[in-house]
Amino acid sequence: MDEIVKAAMLKWPAVPDCYGWLTLDARGQWHMRDEACQRANSAGDIIRNPALQAFIGRNYQADANGNWYFQNGPQRVFVDLEVCPWVCKLTPEAIYLHTGVTLGSVTAVLIDELQQFYLTGDNKLCLLDDRDIEILINCIVAATPEEAIRTMETWLENPADHALYLRLPGQKSPLPLQQTTISALKEQFPFNRKPAPR
The missing domain is CATH 3.10.540 (duf1285 like fold)
Structure with missing residues (x-):
């Protein structure tokens, strides 16, 4: 402050x-x-x-x-x-919060029932800016961008069949993409979307 x-x-x-x-x-x-x-x-x-x-x-x-x-x-x-308290952006080098600060160590990569992507880290729930989904797909551990897109499409159709891993900018190890729900995220990271006087 x-x-x-x-x-x-x-x-x-x-x-x-x-x-x-x-x-x-x-x-x-x-x-x-x-x-x-x-x-x-x-x-x-x-x-x-x-x-x-x-x-x-x-x-x-x-x-x-x-x-x-x-x-x-x-x-x-x-x-x-509109969605949650933090929004993040991907660049080839790093992950930035909407406040301009870098997001440190990412602990999870999540997708909800609306196919919105989130990263968690530093005790924050961060919605991925939808303009950066292509960068996220290119982080899939796969040989080529074309294979990455096919891997994502296959995983979305049936995520129980196999794991999908992403190597995010600035992170040491790949992380699995995990399914979640908006209600589960709000339980884990409580916040009010529309604050009102008490």
Whole structure:
């Protein structure tokens, strides 16, 4: 958390919390939702300013009840989550969280009933940005990209038949792709997608 934020919290300790104004989408983009967007139930405007994105990322955390928020000076701005609290991106060299920080050691690669991919590590559940699925498929332990695609298709049709392993960027050992469900993920990594005042 930024020192300026900590100082503001001490100076103004009783600022009311804010709900419904900030959203994290499935591609790791922050959206600002004014009152009109909230009334229309629309996604709102993507925050494109790099300095503001970085500020939100540095001051993004959760409370004890699984509500994620951005500590904006003395005010908690609670975040509506399209899917889960973290989104990750793959590059050939590393895995990055939507906040720009690298994801350290990956402990599992998962796919849910909607065929959304997740990585877990550093005690985080991270949805894979859907634009990086091709990179993920190229991480399948196989001889060629064409074989990797066929291996993924075969595994999706019948995952019980054989294991499918992926060697992810920056990771020492391949990991098996495992099936899961959204409800199982929420049990293991509790969070609230739409925080509300108590």
